[in-house]
Amino acid sequence: xxxxxxxxxxxxxxxxxxxxxxxxxxxxxxxxxxxxxxxxxxxxxxxxxxxxxxxxxxxxxxxxxxxxxxxxxxxxxxxxxxxxxxxxxxxxxxxxxxxxxxxxxxxxxxxxxxxxxxxxxxxxxxxxxxxxxxxxxxxxxxxxxxxxxxxxxxxxxxxxxxxxxxxxxxxxxxxxxxxxxxxxxxxxxxxxxxxxxxxxxxxxxxxxxxxxxxxxxxxxxxxxxxxxxxxxxxxxxxxxxxxxxxxxxxxxxxxxxxxxxxxxxxxxxxxxxxxxxxxxxxxxxxxxxxxxxxxxxxxxxxxxxxxxxxxx
Amino acid sequence: xxxxxxxxxxxxxxxxxxxxxxxxxxxxxxxxxxxxxxxxxxxxxxxxxxxxxxxxxxxxxxxxxxxxxxxxxxxxxxxxxxxxxxxxxxxxxxxxxxxxxxxxxxxxxxxxxxxxxxxxxxxxxxxxxxxxxxxxxxxxxxxxxxxxxxxxxxxxxxxxxxxxxxxxxxxxxxxxxxxxxxxxxxxxxxxxxxxxxxxxxxxxxxxxxxxxxxxxxxxxxxxxxxxxxxxxxxxxxxxxxxxxxxxxxxxxxxxxxxxxxxxxxxxx
Numbered sequence: 001x002x003x004x005x006x007x008x009x010x011x012x013x014x015x016x017x018x019x020x021x022x023x024x025x026x027x028x029x030x031x032x033x034x035x036x037x038x039x040x041x042x043x044x045x046x047x048x049x050x051x052x053x054x055x056x057x058x059x060x061x062x063x064x065x066x067x068x069x070x071x072x073x074x075x076x077x078x079x080x081x082x083x084x085x086x087x088x089x090x091x092x093x094x095x096x097x098x099x100x101x102x103x104x105x106x107x108x109x110x111x112x113x114x115x116x117x118x119x120x121x122x123x124x125x126x127x128x129x130x131x132x133x134x135x136x137x138x139x140x141x142x143x144x145x146x147x148x149x150x151x152x153x154x155x156x157x158x159x160x161x162x163x164x165x166x167x168x169x170x171x172x173x174x175x176x177x178x179x180x181x182x183x184x185x186x187x188x189x190x191x192x193x194x195x196x197x198x199x200x201x202x203x204x205x206x207x208x209x210x211x212x213x214x215x216x217x218x219x220x221x222x223x224x225x226x227x228x229x230x231x232x233x234x235x236x237x238x239x240x241x242x243x244x245x246x247x248x249x250x251x252x253x254x255x256x257x258x259x260x261x262x263x264x265x266x267x268x269x270x271x272x273x274x275x276x277x278x279x280x281x282x283x284x285x286x287x288x289x290x291x292x293x294x295x296x297x298x299x300x301x302x303x304x305x306x307x308x309x310x311x312x
Numbered sequence: 313x314x315x316x317x318x319x320x321x322x323x324x325x326x327x328x329x330x331x332x333x334x335x336x337x338x339x340x341x342x343x344x345x346x347x348x349x350x351x352x353x354x355x356x357x358x359x360x361x362x363x364x365x366x367x368x369x370x371x372x373x374x375x376x377x378x379x380x381x382x383x384x385x386x387x388x389x390x391x392x393x394x395x396x397x398x399x400x401x402x403x404x405x406x407x408x409x410x411x412x413x414x415x416x417x418x419x420x421x422x423x424x425x426x427x428x429x430x431x432x433x434x435x436x437x438x439x440x441x442x443x444x445x446x447x448x449x450x451x452x453x454x455x456x457x458x459x460x461x462x463x464x465x466x467x468x469x470x471x472x473x474x475x476x477x478x479x480x481x482x483x484x485x486x487x488x489x490x491x492x493x494x495x496x497x498x499x500x501x502x503x504x505x506x507x508x509x510x511x512x513x514x515x516x517x518x519x520x521x522x523x524x525x526x527x528x529x530x531x532x533x534x535x536x537x538x539x540x541x542x543x544x545x546x547x548x549x550x551x552x553x554x555x556x557x558x559x560x561x562x563x564x565x566x567x568x569x570x571x572x573x574x575x576x577x578x579x580x
Contacts, residue, residue: 045412045579045580048416049415049416049419050412050415050416050579050580051579051580052579065419066419066420066421068419069323069324069325070321070324070325071325071416071417071418071419072416072417075416077416079412079416080409080412082408082409083408083409083410083412083413084408084409084410084413085337085340085341085404085405085408085410086408087340087341087342087343088337088340088341089340092336092340095336096333096334096336096337096340097333097413097417099329099332099333099336100325100329100330100333100414100417100418101325101329101417101418102321102325102329140413
């Protein structure tokens, strides 16, 4: 369990993390979602005792990180893509880590095997591809078999196979009852990996919820209807309280009514239906909706498009 | 829901765990092998060349000749490479990002730093003492073989000079480690070390008539390596060996103290 309470971090005049309070429970994958520069990495560094908060606290199982008796046996963290010396071999990198926390050295070969790096264990880590480096970083997180794990953008730069592997790996850790906290700016990835979400923008908490709730809460559930009887449908549906907007050639977007109800109207009035498709808002839409005011750097044309799209 | 916590040994991580880890770290980066190799080769080469040149003194006499100092002179090279070694021990962690992994593994920063400095100090002293003795014996072999005046460890002041030279250079490496802690960048740390130790005296010399007795390289050659009082009157007497060594220890301690305070207080 990770608990952040009123966590705040300032760099000069800029507030990177602003009064952030949230919990990361064990047994599920909690996604930490936010645009680039929203304070995710800073928050994770504060949880791991690397950066000092200006106020507030971050606790692991009720304790500040620096007070953990055997940090690597309690928390595993992957905070940057290549946090190893390029001249050191993968095995030696894990060995020095193991020594710090009195972890048996046989664990080194176990975790190398687990992440599939056994064959390159004696190669200098500086020669590793981004994907191999990421696997080495992940091996380091599980070296002490910890109950709490943090990953900052673990799939950045990975190929599809690597991304799949990480996703299964994270879900496996959570299924074993561990606390798993994963940051990402990739919403689609979080939709597949996370059960819960902590969403931030400009260092502030925007939402702390389940993925399912997050999508439905942002509303926008609509049904796409394609029909030759556009005018008749439009008046019939508006009459019973639906909001209808016109799309391209013979298509309508209906909000406020579910597909079965629209089908019933069609049967009642003898109107023709060529297509009837429920549109659930994607996690991406929900995210854009919620963070619209919180994105720090955005090209102006994109900003205009997003606002226009939102009003549609 | 605890995992390894159940299997964890009692108590908590201690200095000995960090020491073991730091020793492994030091032995598994190339900069260690490179600086050590360079120091041995260049240091002994300089000693050999200087000793060989002393076989035919320009003045034709050995008045004021100090065979002990002559045989240790190559260790000035070790002063420079030792500085590079000391700086890279800590800045290499910053440039690679390893420092975050190190602090995450052992977040009690004062304990971590004590272990790190301790390992660096012991390694530097042991290596520099070995090199100092080897350089001494090499120099004396060349001098005596060529018929020049030579010394042995029983010669007054010789053993003191050999032992102190090793300690002095280890202190220079530690001062550089402190610079590394302060600037957290390899190039900047090495540049400030070389600047303070080798360039600053030259600049000072050009400005006025400064008291250069307090400059590390001058202490090293004139107070630490030397076993005979410097020549004709009018020249300022160098610091005594013990005062010189103490002063270098103060330089190193000051650099490490500033670095340690910053290391504990700053974000990693």
